[in-house]
Amino acid sequence: MGHGQSDFQDILITKRIADDYLRNQGLKKIWTPKYLWALGTGSVLTGLYTQWKLCTEIVEPLSVLTAIGIIFFIYLVFIMVLSELAVHFPYAGGPYAFARRGLGPFGGYCAGTAATLQFIFGASAIFILFRTFVLCLVPGTTGIVLGIVTFVLLMAMYVFGAGMPARLQFFLTNCALSGLILFMIGSYGFAHSTAFLSYSNYSFWHGLFLALPLVIWYFFGLEGLAVVTEETKNPQKTMSSGLILTILSIMVFCLGLWFFISKSVPETFFSGEQYHLLSVLQMIQPKDQVLITTFYAVSLCAFVSSLNGFINAFSRQVYSLARSGYYPYVLDRLHSRCRTPYVAILVPGFLSIFISYLAPLKFIVSISIMSALLVHILLFASYYQICKSEPVLFRFRGLFNYPTVFCFVFFLLFAVLIVVIINYNSEIWRIMLVWGLACGYYFFWARQHIREEAPEESRAVSGERKIQIDLH
């Protein structure tokens, strides 16, 4: 079972058949609320450590703060929707599973593929940043080898140790967060002479326009929490507490960093210089070499924790799509002893490494951000659809005062997407090519190989049939 086309082409998939399939192809349950918090927070830390420098114009702090507020709001609503969907669809498919129920097979495939692209290209982007960082300390071939070895070791840990990645992630995330606290302590007391809230002469809206695609990186990677539901013991409790804790932690650190950078060196906001937190600290405290070296070492933890989070995300997403038949069956193989999806870990992992060497950084960044936004749009659309067909399923429906909040969030999402498209317009044709290939693959191969006994499919189908039965 699980290798090759569906064994159940011509019979009705019962709950027993679906449960048996999940027993054979299900993943071990390792994620508790604190590990979930570490996974979510750790995944976004690269953004918090590095994403201050990719623009060519100076942006005023208030624009950055507003951009943070907008993106935080989008992600907060996303997290609340995710916690609802995860409870009712507790499968490794994550975005694919959620969108499959609300938008049908093609919608589910698009959401799953968008998430896959986000995580694989996101891992490439993080790997590039990590490699560049390591090369500052260890130049030449040694640095390159160190970077690759780290990535491979992380993948190996995912293959051979079911619980080890969670514990490592917890350790790395705490170290990296300590680094952020160290930064705040280091920059405390270095107040800039200019009133920091209105530093630049550039307009607020212009600054907001520039800041939005970059501020996304402060929360980029949280989508990876959607794919771990199947690996939690009590999704209702674990996912809700883990997700809320994660988003609040990230926001606190985001605001803290914004405050300390604004107060001390506001001109670093997205300026053309190679400023990131380490460089900012070097500017503020150039003589304290112990501080600089310590911060450098701790910064490495941020990259490794983000890589760890993205490896988990793409492996689970690819595995679930393969398990359901959308991706080649070879990707759904589980290790006989460790019960880990080793092929789904290694193939996308090495693909990420190759992409980091072959593709331009701008393309990698743009496709991962746009894919993330697409995941959000599809999940919200699916949630909307499910609310229409099964109105009593979700707890927060009343809280959203749906559809007002939904419309507002959709508007914001599309607005951010348009801003991103304009900022990365040179890469649009490449992104459309990738999606064209993905859609072609679906229509010519994938949709004929869907396995209805897969848990995501059986859950979606049973929901659809129940509605049909109720209607009749």
Place this chain on the structure above:
Amino acid sequence: MKDENRHLESQIERDIQYLHGLGYAQELYRSISGFSNFAITFSVISVLSGLMMLYGYGLKLVGPFSIWTWGVVGFFQLILALALGEIASIYPLAGGVYKWTGRLSNPHVGWFCGCFSLVGWLACTAGIEFGLGIFLASYLGFNPDNIKVILSITVVIILLHSLINIFGIRIVAWFNELSVSLHIVGVVVLVVLLFAFGQRNPVASIFHTGGLSAKSLYFNFFQALLMSAWTLTAFDAAANVSEESINPSKVVPLGMIYAVLCSLLLGSLLLLSLNLALPDLSETINADMPAALYVIINALGPTIYRFVAVFVLLAQFTAGLSSQTVLIRILYAFSRDGGIPLSRTWKYVSPKYDTPVYSVFLASGCTLILCSFSAALPVITSLSTMGIYFSYVITLGAARLNWRKIESNRGYFHLGSFSKVVQTLSLIWAIFVTAVMVILPIGHNGAIFLLITVFITASYFLVMRRIIKAE
């Protein structure tokens, strides 16, 4: 998962039955695991905060040689943990030494033991919370001599601890698990940084005694033992949450032993790294801040110092929280047996939070009163060690005299044929430490301890003798 839950439920059922067999109903919420049990004890020992504050004491007496006091004390504290662990395995009851002594001997002796334990834990809690108030005030830039500010901060700390303790043992367990991470990460970071950037002295420097003569060395060494004895103590905290632990006969003794072992290891690394980074000895001793912090700020700069101080502050916060938790459980155990005035009030367990809420108020009130005697803080902190060690003396004495009870009622954890030797050694050690602390010329607070003993004895003869029930 269903099998796991079933196993857990049957274990809890067995624990409740065992508690019934000991004569008590299950009133507190039994939820904390072996790791959480270890974490509570580890938090109270708090190597990171204890050694940071007391490193200078040992340094003044025997210089860098004070590191060896850690080894000596660590060995004997391990023996003590083994002895107490064996008893805890037989009698997994809230109240710890109070209940054990009552069972091994009689309730009257148990009451005496419990009083000293109560004094010790009350002083311990007050000492930690007020110490944290002083450190936090200094860290935030306030004048450390401004007693009003320090007391205000201490009040906030006590309130926070009380709120956490009211809302339930699961939240306390969460903080203690955080404390374990804080300690391990904090010590490892500090040790690595000191080794990497701060090393000034060779390893042989740990044998330097600051130029003392051989005669003075022995005398000062015994005094310096107190640095380690003050830090590596109070590990019977695990026993006081026995009624809230799952499978306490196993997890309580193991929690105590592992906590002592982990603290021993981390403390050794910390002391070694501090000694190797030590600048001029007299300059360090005469600095206007704790010696350990002076070493850190010298070796690693002001920013790293402030960063490390965050770990120390958080470690102290969790240590104070654990200490208050233990104090509350002792008060609860006492009042359950009618051992203190207004027992009916203090033993009330909230059905909503499953915690003895009025005991929380009593504990925080008494701690506040003690803290207001701030000028006597060094006396208060030494009282904590005297009270706790003297309670160990009574317990181990009762265990040694009634050894057959231990032999015939062995719990999950027992020492077999080594039991007698270990009990005897630990009794001698507890007597030694208590004597050193109360008898001149080393012990300076014997008079106050005598006063407390007289007060407890008078209370017993005037009030409690008629009230204490046989078990």
